[in-house]
Amino acid sequence: MATHQMIAFLLLALSIITEASSSTIVNPSSQCYTSLFSFGDSATAAGIYTKDLAPGTESPHCAFTPYGETYFHRPTGRCSDGRNIVDFLAQHLGLPLLPPYHGEYPSANSTSFLQGANFAVVSATVLDFEFLKGRGIVSCQNCSLSVQLARFKTLLGTLCSTPLECREYLKSSLILLGEIGGVDYMRAAFENLDSGGDVVEELMPIVVGRIGSAIEEMIKLGAVHFLVPGDFPKGCFPAYLTQFQTTNRSDYDALTGCLIRHNGVSSSHNAMLRDEIQRVQNLHPDVSIHYADYYGPSIRMHQDPIKYGMGRATVNQACCGAGGPYNYDPSAVCGRPGAVACEDPKSYVMWDDHHCTEAANAVIAAEVVRGPSFGLGCGRGKQPAPESFTAAE
Template sequence: MWCQFLICFVLVVAGLWPLQAGAQKYAAIFNFGDSLADAGNLCVDGIPSHLATARPPYGMTYFGYPTGRVSDGRLVVDFIAQELGLPLLPPSKAKNATFHYGANFAITGGTSLDTSFFEARGLGRHIWSSGSLHTQLGWFDDMKPAICSTPKECRDLFRRSLFIVGEFGGNDYAASLGAFLPLEQVHTFVPHIVNSIGKGIEKLIADGAVDLVVPGVLPIGCFPMYLTIFRKQPEMYGPRSGCIKDLNTLSWVHNALLQRKIAELREEHPGVRIVYADYYTAVMQFILHAEKWGFLRQTPRTCCGAPGVGKYNFNLTSMCGNPGAYACDDPSDHWSWDGVHLTEAAYGHIAKGWLYGPFSDPPILQGRHH
């Protein structure tokens, strides 16, 4: 069941924005992550029969059909590629694809930590994708001969490329929360998850990467799936947001530790630019200032869900893509697509905020120096 919630493919809507004057284009983008960035890796060898996210109405807004992205359209990485004048990144497992402009290694269910971490704690059955960050980095190593012929050529390409490392962590926490572990115990996993991301960043820097984007996690307590599963006493909800406070605290702690790790890596690698990309603030903005972003002001509700079932329009037995679930008429006025992932409209706003601010530190297209 958890495999379906965490099924991650994302994209984003909105149009394209003019490049900042003088902004240099990247030669390629290499993207790693989970369902917030999966462009179809989970589906390249055939669509699993249980995979609701590979059925309509997924993909309805932009592509007109499901692509393996867990959204109604494009994901953040798609908007970024289009804005930088690059083609949409092919899934790294795609057959007969060209990867000269980059590749998307993200896979739905991807984790920061390897499966062995969860198995050692009795959580193995809550991890259903073997595509951890370090597994994806192995796929990247395997691809190098297809995109560059010598170590020097590879380093030259990577110096001119943008690397997006994540988001990672969402599925690590989902596995723990899905097993109903005490929240205090889940908090003890945060340093392991963040340190694993740090090791991944260092590996890419060793490969020659000098421009990296590292996203934090979403505010877990604001998503209809978690709001439906973890029912709390009234005082446990944010008075303005309607989100579960202690789950959002978990996300906040992860993001704070990740930003500390990024600061350490910046000091150790002064010639490398590492951008912290913020999902958390963006989603809180969509909830607290909905009209500013073109969204309906409402409790967190899915666009694609089971109408009439609960105030969040979310039902574990009728999730998006399954019988009994329907999409809203206009996904662009919702930020939550299926209760776990975002709409193309939300991803479009986030991509713009990462490229130009305010949802990044520093903005991706600010102060590029090579």
């Protein structure tokens, strides 16, 4: 690995450890949930580790500046200029920002995770590496949902001593399972341009079914409170808009300028996911499983950016990029030489090619908190919803 990349990883690891160790322990009696465990991909991730990368893979661009500039003032492994959605949810619940867990901590340090952990990994897929490889789809080796679940079980074994004790511990835990699955579809679409739609359609029920089985696995361990986010409108992402750019105006939504077909994939996934959630809920009536809508608030920002303090002209452009109609150049992505960040990330929905700004994440998180599903079934009612979440100045 190049020297500058090794230095970046060391600095990143140090910042993560510092951030986790400085978190304040919150009195459990003062809140609804006493811990939060999060799974997902780069929309949720809060750390980057070499063990999750394929051999010879470069450090992900999220490990470098200007990532993190708005809130943390340094890269933390989050693929945004600041906080992601789970950060806002944790803060709203009175919990510390979740320390990332990638299996690297010995049990002696498990007390750092008593109030939760973030298992999400950049480029994570629902489906396993070997399965996707068999379909001609390249993915990272140690970041599938199965890997994240295995790490959760390992960590859980250090937080409680017996199955009964673990069930009691998980009774006051919230499981945020996602957003995940979008990378499976993205890899299929980008690497199989001629037949990408067919491959995605084939993968979708497998992806959604695996999410459902993951919920059931955690129910067996004692988890009873789940929030399961759907997909973002991928047809609004600068990478999609660049990769699948056409001259056919009918391919674009007239109101948002987003690609209709790819937003349709996200909508189909979300509909299928809601059905799967209901299936599992029917099997486990004593468990609380709720769908979290990330698509709705995201698409509303693209439809009416002015309402959210964002710019109409830049609504589908990346704040951080290297030019082009959507400010995205795959040869000079954010965090790499040639890319620069805009002066005011709060006026953008999209931070880079695939990820929202902190400002957009704040809007989505606020909608989730205000929704009927957040906090239900936890024994002490919902936490009061804030007037709004605010991005850092």
